[in-house]
Amino acid sequence: MGWFKELFFPAQAPTEAQLQSGRRCLITEGAVAAVIYSIGTGNFLAGYLSCLGASISFCALVAMIPQLGCVLQFLSPFVFERIHHRKLAIWIMCVIYRLSLGVVLLVPLVVPEARHARLVVLVLYTISFFSAGLVTPGLQHMTLGLAPDGSRGQFFARKDIVAACVNSAATLLLGRQLDYFTDAGKTYTGFLVIGGVCCALAVTDAILLALVRENPVKFVSRMRPADILRPVRDPVFRPLLLYSVVGGLASGMATPFLSVYQLRVLDLSHTFITSVGVVSAVAGMAGSWFWGRCADAAGWRRVIRLTAAISLSCTLGWAFIRPGWGPSPPRCSWWPPPPVPAALPSPA
Amino acid sequence: MVATAACSGGASIASMNLQFASSPESGKTAYIGVTSAMASIAACTSAAVGTALQPLLQNLLGAGSIPVLFLLAGLGGFANLTINGRKLPDSRS
Numbered sequence: 001m002g003w004f005k006e007l008f009f010p011a012q013a014p015t016e017a018q019l020q021s022g023r024r025c026l027i028t029e030g031a032v033a034a035v036i037y038s039i040g041t042g043n044f045l046a047g048y049l050s051c052l053g054a055s056i057s058f059c060a061l062v063a064m065i066p067q068l069g070c071v072l073q074f075l076s077p078f079v080f081e082r083i084h085h086r087k088l089a090i091w092i093m094c095v096i097y098r099l100s101l102g103v104v105l106l107v108p109l110v111v112p113e114a115r116h117a118r119l120v121v122l123v124l125y126t127i128s129f130f131s132a133g134l135v136t137p138g139l140q141h142m143t144l145g146l147a148p149d150g151s152r153g154q155f156f157a158r159k160d161i162v163a164a165c166v167n168s169a170a171t172l173l174l175g176r177q178l179d180y181f182t183d184a185g186k187t188y189t190g191f192l193v194i195g196g197v198c199c200a201l202a203v204t205d206a207i208l209l210a211l212v213r214e215n216p217v218k219f220v221s222r223m224r225p226a227d228i229l230r231p232v233r234d235p236v237f238r239p240l241l242l243y244s245v246v247g248g249l250a251s252g253m254a255t256p257f258l259s260v261y262q263l264r265v266l267d268l269s270h271t272f273i274t275s276v277g278v279v280s281a282v283a284g285m286a287g288s289w290f291w292g293r294c295a296d297a298a299g300w301r302r303v304i305r306l307t308a309a310i311s312l313s314c315t316l317g318w319a320f321i322r323p324g325w326g327p328s329p330p331r332c333s334w335w336p337p338p339p340v341p342a343a344l345p346s347p348a
Numbered sequence: 349m350v351a352t353a354a355c356s357g358g359a360s361i362a363s364m365n366l367q368f369a370s371s372p373e374s375g376k377t378a379y380i381g382v383t384s385a386m387a388s389i390a391a392c393t394s395a396a397v398g399t400a401l402q403p404l405l406q407n408l409l410g411a412g413s414i415p416v417l418f419l420l421a422g423l424g425g426f427a428n429l430t431i432n433g434r435k436l437p438d439s440r441s
Contacts, residue, residue, distance in 0.1 A: 060399045067388045067392050070387070070391075074381065133385075140380060141377045144364075153361070228378070239437065240367060240370055243428065245386050246428040249393070250424030252390065253394045253420050257398065257402065261414045277353075284353040292361070300363075308355075310355045
């Protein structure tokens with residue numbers, strides 16, 4: 001038990017060398033976590049659900065569960081604001097979140113009937129992202145606690161760049177192999193391989209997160225339910241809260257439909273989507289570097305305004321794109337949705 | 349997709365850091381958590397409306413049902429940026 005206590009409840013405050021090592025682990029862990037998240041959302045999720053015979057609105061319903069899970073962030077402070085060493089609680093919830101996501105893709109192995117498989121996927125996916133919602137503020141706070149003072153922008157930019165590189169390479173490979181299996185008529189096998197990869201990554205992520213040396217919070221509070229209203233009452237913080245809430249209200253209308261729209265209406269292949277994802281990752285890296293510097297020089301508010309204006313223009317742009325504009329010829333018709341199979345074919 | 353990706357990292361880091369900088373030392377997790385949760389409740393509510401609306405729009409517009417939702421989301425976002433984006437607190441990293 002000595003190693004367990006040393007890993008999660010060390011008696012000594014961390015040294016600068018340990019904090020530096022923790023930052024490196026956190027950067028690597030962030031990259032692995034990004035790949036797991038990509039597998040569990042976006043075009044992979046929409047394609048997997050389509051293979052299970054799901055309708056467009058069911059795909060959108062499942063795609064909004066990650067947002068629903070974030071609602072649990074209301075409860076998160078009651079857990080994390082009460083404890084000095086938060087790493088074990090964070091670690092357990094991260095394991096539940098990421099391992100469940102991997103298992104979601106393996107459901108056809110044990111539940112052969114498509115209708116039942118969709119229900120099991122819905123339940124597992126909900127457990128996964130509810131756990132994610134609960135842990136996110138704690139994990140963010142732990143990350144922010146490790147970020148070096150005075151150069152937070154650069155630390156987060158580096159973390160983002162590494163995650164984008166690893167994530168784009170991994171999703172490109174996985175997208176290509178999924179299209180390969182799809183073309184060979186073995187779509188379910190493709191998703192099972194991805195599920196196996198996801199589970200292996202979840203174990204790697206758990207090891208990396210365990211190795212991060214937490215910088216324990218100096219202040220431990222005893223939160224009361226009424227404290228939830230503190231950000232609402234805070235006149236400095238309230239505009240930021242209002243902006244986030246109304247922004248969520250607007251984006252929620254279309255966001256869950258984006259991946260299923262790309263796959264089933266625009267008829268884009270996984271390879272095309274993940275290839276654009278690589279270009280996007282390069283743009284994302286350049287963007288993170290640029291916005292990090294911009295924030296260090298001009299403040300976070302300006303970054304929020306500029307990035308929101310560009311992103312919203314892109315959202316509007318999707319409204320004017322028509323099927324057939326994509327460069328890849330449609331390999332199969334997803335519109336109208338394919339008939340629901342009574343039972344899934346053998347994964348072999 | 350490329351332009352959105354170029355902005356998304358910066359947007360989320362900026363949002364998180366502005367929340368971190370604008371909240372008191374004693375309740376940072378609460379402030380960040382409550383903001384994210386309230387934004388998520390709003391997003392889920394409108395996503396539920398969108399999910400309910402899409403099959404109805406599909407009967408009227410076919411494959412054009414989803415672009416209408418993108419249009420609504422974009423216009424709503426710009427209205428929010430114009431009205432609430434101007435009042436955000438300022439903070440250096």
